[in-house]
Amino acid sequence: MKKESNKVCTLKDTHRARMLAMAGVFLSNLLDISVLLGLISEEMLLYKILNYIFIVYLTVTLPMWVIPSTKYKVQAEDEMAHENLNKAMTLTLTTLGVTFFVLIAVAYLTDFSMEITLNGSFLGTSMLIIFSLFCGFQSLFFLLIERKYSISDEEEEA
Amino acid sequence: MEKTKKVRTLYQEHKAAFLAYFLLMLCNASNLVMDFLGIRGQNIPFIISSLLCLLMLIAMFRWLSPKFGSQPIQEDEMSKESMNKAEGFTAGTMIIMGIVLIAVLSILDFSAMVELDASNIGSAFFMLVGLFLAMRSGFFLLIERRYSISDEDEEA
Numbered sequence: 001m002k003k004e005s006n007k008v009c010t011l012k013d014t015h016r017a018r019m020l021a022m023a024g025v026f027l028s029n030l031l032d033i034s035v036l037l038g039l040i041s042e043e044m045l046l047y048k049i050l051n052y053i054f055i056v057y058l059t060v061t062l063p064m065w066v067i068p069s070t071k072y073k074v075q076a077e078d079e080m081a082h083e084n085l086n087k088a089m090t091l092t093l094t095t096l097g098v099t100f101f102v103l104i105a106v107a108y109l110t111d112f113s114m115e116i117t118l119n120g121s122f123l124g125t126s127m128l129i130i131f132s133l134f135c136g137f138q139s140l141f142f143l144l145i146e147r148k149y150s151i152s153d154e155e156e157e158a
Numbered sequence: 159m160e161k162t163k164k165v166r167t168l169y170q171e172h173k174a175a176f177l178a179y180f181l182l183m184l185c186n187a188s189n190l191v192m193d194f195l196g197i198r199g200q201n202i203p204f205i206i207s208s209l210l211c212l213l214m215l216i217a218m219f220r221w222l223s224p225k226f227g228s229q230p231i232q233e234d235e236m237s238k239e240s241m242n243k244a245e246g247f248t249a250g251t252m253i254i255m256g257i258v259l260i261a262v263l264s265i266l267d268f269s270a271m272v273e274l275d276a277s278n279i280g281s282a283f284f285m286l287v288g289l290f291l292a293m294r295s296g297f298f299l300l301i302e303r304r305y306s307i308s309d310e311d312e313e314a
Contacts, residue, residue, distance in 0.1 A: 089245075097287070100283045103279065104276055104279055104280045104283065107275065107276035107279055108276040111276075112275060112276055113273060113274070113275040114273070114274045114275070115271055115272070115273055115274070116271070116272055116273075116274050117269055117270070117271055117272075118268075118269070118270045118271075118272045119263060119264075119268055119269040119270075120260045120261070120262075120263035120264035120268065121264070123256075123259065123260050123263060124260045124264075127256045127260065131253070
């Protein structure tokens with residue numbers, strides 16, 4: 001009979017892996033949207049090299065995030081982690097909101113205008129960019145808050 | 159004279175928030191559509207968007223005014239859980255909606271040239287924010303209502 005593994009991955013490990021994977025998703029899609037907007041050409045050597053790098057990076061980091069969280073039990077959230085996740089969510093929403101406000105203000109001030117081709121590919125890439133930004137920031141803020149608390153706990157003990 | 163401090167339940171808060179965010183989404187979506195159709199600023203579209211804007215401002219005022227009066231919001235463990243569920247539902251629904259939209263556009267081979275400027279980016283941003291938050295409040299209201307109905311059933 002197969003033995004059930006009792007390995008547990010902590011919430012911190014899951015979020016670290018998620019942040020790394022999301023950084024890759026964000027950068028690779030940013031590269032793709034630059035091509036769609038005509039900022040760089042698909043024939044450029046730099047694009048080809050960066051594309052291969054991101055493919056390799058995502059092949060490594062995405063399974064690093066997905067496999068442990070499906071194979072092992074994820075540590076149940078305690079009250080503290082739950083609160084930290086809530087704080088991280090609020091910080092993420094605020095950061096993204098402020099970023100977009102600044103973006104819109106800059107576009108107004110510079111009188112920005114650009115013709116784009118709206119299709120499935122453009123929408124897909126922009127959706128993945130926003131999604132990865134959202135998830136990446138949430139994990140990043142969670143890790144930062146957790147680290148801040150663990151450092152202050154250590155200081156208290158000392 | 160003793161003053162009684164009024165408390166706002168999370169249900170009341172989200173009911174008002176839902177209306178405000180829904181109108182925010184509608185207002186910006188109509189602006190975006192009018193912009194793409196090239197009819198923004200014409201008589202009837204102008205009246206429609208002004209009306210929507212007025213309704214949104216009233217709804218926003220109705221939602222925000224108790225906050226300025228510093229009415230505390232009552233939050234219990236159950237409503238916290240409902241809120242978590244509502245957030246999960248919202249994220250799931252938005253992702254599925256996005257994927258379906260992209261798939262449909264790809265299958266139809268849809269392609270359109272649009273002019274991207276600050277006004278469009280702003281409208282699209284506020285439309286998405288309105289959609290996300292209205293959905294969140296809407297799911298919360300639905301979950302809370304479901305629980306209150308099942309509680310009444312149990313009591314009966």
